[in-house]
Amino acid sequence: MEPLLRVEDLTVAFMEDKKQTVVVDGASFTVNPGEILCIVGESGCGKSVTALSILGLLSPNARILKGKALFEGQDLLKMSEKELDYIRGKEIAMIFQDVMNSLNPVFTVGNQLTEAIRIHLGYDKKRSEEYAAEILEKVGLPDAQAVMRKYPHMLSGGMQQRVMIAMALACQPKLIIADEPTTALDVTIQLQIMKLLAKLQKEFQMSIILITHDLGVVAELADRVIVMYAGHFMEEAPVYGLFDKPLHPYTRALLKSVPSIYDDADKKLESIPGTVPERYQDIKGCRFYDRCPYHVPLCKEPQPYFTIEPGHYVRCHRAGKGELTYE
C-alpha cells in the first residue's frame, strides 16, 4: 500500500539569538490511508512541532533544516504559501487543543464553517449553509441551525471542539492532524469526542495523526504509535505490540508510571528519576541515558534505529539486540 504521507529525515530547529536549538531530529515516518497514527511524548519532546511543520504552521523563529514531507508524492516542505493554502483545509486539516483561540471570536460558527466550504468546494451561500448544517449534525450537534447563529464563546468546551471537528471535516480531507484534541476536556466529554473521532474516521476513510501525551488516549484510538523523547523517535510499533511488549526502556517506564484504575491497590508507581535533558541536541548518545536504569557505556554512542520486525522499530542498541528482557 502506498502511504498517504511519507516524512523523511525531518529536522527542525528554533533560532534564538542566532543560536539554533534542534527540537525534532531526523524524524521519518509514514501515514497510511485510513489509519490513526499517534505520536506520544511528554511536553517539549517535539511532537507538536513535527506535526505543525508538515503544514508549514511553525512560528517564525523555527527553521526546517532538512527533510521531506511527501503528501501523495508532492513535497509539502517545498511548496509556496499559495500552494499550501490549497492543501490546508482541503486535503489536510488540523484540529487544535486550544479551541477558544482557534475559532474566530467575532464571527458566528455558521460564518466560519461556510467560509471554508465556499472557498474549497465552490458552493454558493445557500448550498454551503445546508452542507454546514449536515456536517454539524454528523459531529453530534443536532440543532445545527441554532449552533450556526452562535458565537464561539456561547458554546461549551465540548461543543467548541465539535465545531472544530466539523470545520476540519467540512472538505472531507484525506488527513487530519489533531494536536491534543481532548486534553482540555472533562473525561466524560473526552470519551464523547474520542468516540466521535473514531466513528468519523471510519465513515470518511480518513487518516489521522493524533498528537497526545496521554497513553490512555493512545490505547483507545491508535492503530500505530510513535514514542518521542527529546526530539528523537524512540520506538514505533502497532498499538497492541507497543502496549504488550514495549521494548525501549523509556516506553516501558512511561507505561509503568501511569496510575490506572485497574491497578492493584498497593502497587507502587514507578516514577522516572530526573528530568528531560535541556539542550538535548548536544547529546551524542542516547538522550534517555541519565534516566535509564539499563544504561551501559555503549549507550553514550549514537543509537541506530533498529528494526525488530516490520513496523516495530526501537532506538536502543540493547533493546534492539534483544539484551533487555523485562521481568
Added chain:
Amino acid sequence: MNDIINREPLIVVEGLKKYYPVKGHVLKKNKPVIHAVDGVDLEVFEGETLGIVGESGCGKSTIGRQIVALERPTSGRVLYRGEDISHMDPNRLRKVRTALQMVFQDSTSSLNPRKQIYDILAAPMLYHGIVKKENLDEEIDRLLNLVGLSKNMKYRYPHEFSGGQRQRIGIAKALSVKPKVIVCDEPVSALDVSVQAQILNLLKELQEELKLTYIFIAHGLGAVRYISDRIAIMYLGRIVEIADTEELFDNPVHPYTKALFDASPLPEPKLRDRQRIVLKGEIPSAVSPPKGCRFHTRCPYAIESCTLDDPVLLSVKPGSSHKAACPVLLAKGESHD
C-alpha cells in the same frame, strides 16, 4: 481503614454552601448566582487521604478553599478539631491556619517570581514564628531535603526550576509551617506522567513520615485511586457517592460514578471496545442546576421521580460507610452488577 470509624474526625464539613455572583447583572433584582457547592457534609479523619473527584465546575476546589478558610461559605461551616473556622475571628484563624495548608495546581503562579526559594520558604516560617532566625538556614535545608531538592538550589528563582521541581517547592512551602492537613488541589494535573509519579510517591512518603492528613482534589481517577483511602465523587456542587477506595472501584453504585470510571481512558488497547456508559450531553449550568437529581438530564437510568425528588446520600448496605445518592439504583440493589 476500618478503625477510623471509631475515631473523632479531624475536619467536619457541615451543610456547606458556597454561591458566587455571576459577573455583570449589576442592576438585576434577583442576581443570578453560581451554585458552586450546594449542601455538602463531609468528615475527614486524622492520617487519611480523602480524594475528591469530579469534572470542572463540580465544586471540588471550592470545598478545598473552604477547608483551609481561604473563603467564607455562604452557609454551613467547617470545623477543625471541633472549632468553627468558617466564622473564626482573624487573630485566632491566623494561628489555626498553620495547621491547614494548601498545595496548588499552578506552581508557576503560586510562587513569587521575584523571590528566591530561600525567601519563599522563610517568609511563612518567620511570620508564624515557627523557627528562630539563627535556625532558619538549617530548617530551609531540611525542608528542601525533605521534598527531594538539593540545598544548593535555595538561592535560585522559581523560573529556574522545572514544573515538577516547582511543585516540590510548593509542597515544601506548605510543610514549612508544620501543618496537620494539606489540601492538594490538582497537584499533578499540569505535570508530565513520569513526573506525576514522582510527586505522588513523594506525597505518600511525606504522609507516612509526618503523619499528615490529605484532601486530594483531582479529576484524574488513576492518581486519586493511587493516593486516596476514601473517595468522594462530586457532580454539580453535591457529593453523589462516597466510599473507601477499594469498595468504590469494586462496587460503584451511582450512575455518574460508573460513567466516570467508564470514561477514564485505560492504557490497555485490548479494552477499547468494552461495554461502557457514554454520557449524552454536557454538564448543565451551575447557575440553574436541574431540579430533582442534578444528574437526571444525562442519566441513562433516570425515571420520572428523579426529576422531582432531590436525592440524599444513603448507605449502600445498612451501616455501611459506602454511601450513594441514587434511590433508583439502591432500590434495585444493582450495586453488585
